[in-house]
Amino acid sequence: MDDRRTQFLLSEKELPQAWYNLAADLPFPVEPPLHPGTLQPIGPADLAPLFPMALIEQEVSTRRFVDIPGEVLDVYRMWRPTPLVRARRLEAAIGTPARIYYKYEGTSPPGSHKPNTAVAQAYYNKKEGIRRLATETGAGQWGSALSMACAAFGLECSVYMVRVSYEQKPYRRSLMQVYGADVVPSPSPRTAVGRAILEQNPDSPGSLGIAISEAVEDAAGHADTHYSLGSVLNHVLLHQTVIGLEARRQMELAGDYPDYVIGCCGGGSNFGGLSFPFLADRLEKKGQTAGGKRPAVIAVEPSACPTLTRGTYAYDFGDTVGVTPLVKMFTLGHKFVPAGIHAGGLRYHGDAPLVSALYKHGLIGAAAHPQVAVFEAARLFTRAEGILPAPESAHAIKQAVDIAVRCREENREAVILFGLSGHGHFDLAAYDALLNGTLADYEHPEEELRRALAELPQVPVAWPAAGEVAAGREGGG
Numbered sequence: 037m038d039d040r041r042t043q044f045l046l047s048e049k050e051l052p053q054a055w056y057n058l059a060a061d062l063p064f065p066v067e068p069p070l071h072p073g074t075l076q077p078i079g080p081a082d083l084a085p086l087f088p089m090a091l092i093e094q095e096v097s098t099r100r101f102v103d104i105p106g107e108v109l110d111v112y113r114m115w116r117p118t119p120l121v122r123a124r125r126l127e128a129a130i131g132t133p134a135r136i137y138y139k140y141e142g143t144s145p146p147g148s149h150k151p152n153t154a155v156a157q158a159y160y161n162k163k164e165g166i167r168r169l170a171t172e173t174g175a176g177q178w179g180s181a182l183s184m185a186c187a188a189f190g191l192e193c194s195v196y197m198v199r200v201s202y203e204q205k206p207y208r209r210s211l212m213q214v215y216g217a218d219v220v221p222s223p224s225p226r227t228a229v230g231r232a233i234l235e236q237n238p239d240s241p242g243s244l245g246i247a248i249s250e251a252v253e254d255a256a257g258h259a260d261t262h263y264s265l266g267s268v269l270n271h272v273l274l275h276q277t278v279i280g281l282e283a284r285r286q287m288e289l290a291g292d293y294p295d296y297v298i299g300c301c302g303g304g305s306n307f308g309g310l311s312f313p314f315l316a317d318r319l320e321k322k323g324q325t326a327g328g329k330r331p332a333v334i335a336v337e338p339s340a341c342p343t344l345t346r347g348t349y350a351y352d353f354g355d356t357v358g359v360t361p362l363v364k365m366f367t368l369g370h371k372f373v374p375a376g377i378h379a380g381g382l383r384y385h386g387d388a389p390l391v392s393a394l395y396k397h398g399l400i401g402a403a404a405h406p407q408v409a410v411f412e413a414a415r416l417f418t419r420a421e422g423i424l425p426a427p428e429s430a431h432a433i434k435q436a437v438d439i440a441v442r443c444r445e446e447n448r449e450a451v452i453l454f455g456l457s458g459h460g461h462f463d464l465a466a467y468d469a470l471l472n473g474t475l476a477d478y479e480h481p482e483e484e485l486r487r488a489l490a491e492l493p494q495v496p497v498a499w500p501a502a503g504e505v506a507a508g509r510e511g512g513g
């Protein structure tokens with residue numbers, strides 16, 4: 037084989053035909069979501085006003101593989117399979133004996149991994165006769181992905197965009213509008229939640245939690261409208277496994293297997309999507325083993341929003357107001373307001389229940405990095421590899437660079453795979469801050485974290501415990 041090979045590409049014919057469902061292989065039970073009013077486990081009927089039945093079924097499915105519908109594959113074909121790249125120039129810049137690979141999701145039309153689930157969600161809603169989808173967006177990656185997916189299937193799309201981003205980051209908004217979406221600054225007078233907040237504070241900058249509350253209220257109040265979420269839920273992570281399924285085949289083409297699999301983690305969807313097909317190897321189920329391979333899997337988060345590394349494993353709401361079901365997750369508390377770092381997609385108080393349970397059981401590790409170091413790693417990457425990463429993705433780069441540096445110091449070979457979840461072409465204001473020296477780090481004091489956690493909802497019933505395990509190491513046990 038040509039030992040200078042840099043790109044490992046699959047043909048359109050090699051697009052995965054089914055998503056991988058990690059729930060089939062979990063060696064422990066995951067606690068059920070609870071109704072926000074009764075605090076009892078929710079059933080399909082509770083979710084029906086918000087989601088189509090096909091997605092509700094996927095949410096609770098334990099089938100190992102779920103077929104990808106032909107109509108979804110037809111849209112995926114516009115940019116999938118995505119490239120796996122050997123970062124030879126980054127390796128040289130670091131001077132490491134480690135071999136570094138990245139799976140690049142920035143080649144999708146809106147520029148991130150988010151359309152992998154947006155397209156699937158739009159398809160199932162259209163099939164069920166839904167006319168419009170409502171959702172929230174922070175900086176706009178998710179909103180633009182869902183707007184594109186709705187355009188592909190002829191659905192209307194309403195995006196509640198956090199007001200401060202709506203005003204300060206107008207270009208993602210423009211992209212959504214070109215796709216045909218109706219973009220509303222949140223809090224808005226359209227919903228009771230928005231009106232109540234505006235009454236108290238007409239200048240409210242909004243937050244992701246408030247925007248979720250508004251989108252859920254909109255969907256619940258209109259029979260022809262459903263809600264769509266871009267992360268956290270099981271079905272979202274399921275759709276994202278197309279990333280890891282491709283990456284596994286591409287690593288075979290490269291003749292390598294990762295010792296480390298790294299992803300940035302906001303709600304956990306690109307991290308889960310890349311890592312779950314490799315975690316299947318760790319779980320050592322029949323037919324899923326790769327010769328006893330046990331990759332260390334690391335979720336990377338900002339020090340300013342350290343859900344896994346400093347949060348608590350508890351039932352909590354998904355939104356600020358408390359209208360969504362409660363899920364068991366690592367959380368900083370639904371009232372927690374993370375500092376205004378540039379990686380807007382990582383500013384979420386919780387993590388996906390699946391990612392949280394894996395961490396609790398020691399099957400994955402986690403790390404947190406401050407933003408100045410993250411952007412420095414992004415600059416190193418851009419100079420070496422040419423791609424300007426999204427600030428979120430840069431967290432994975434930072435972790436990969438740290439491990440590669442350690443390999444250099446220890447004169448140790450290792451294979452590192454990280455997810456490059458999106459490009460940063462709409463995030464140049466953040467890079468400007470790096471260049472002009474105004475980028476700052478922030479760590480929330482312990483007292484502030486304690487205060488937010490004190491507002492966790494009290495759940496009186498003890499649902500089956502996940503079991504006590506060690507957590508907190510890099511790479512899992």
Ligand SMILES: Cc1ncc(COP(=O)(O)O)c(C=O)c1O
Pocket residue numbers: 148149177178266267268300301302303304305306307380381382426428429457458459
């Ligand atoms: C490029 C990019 N990467 C990562 C994330 C984090 O989301 P998740 O953890 O669901 O992958 C976001 C969220 O907006 C994003 O835009």
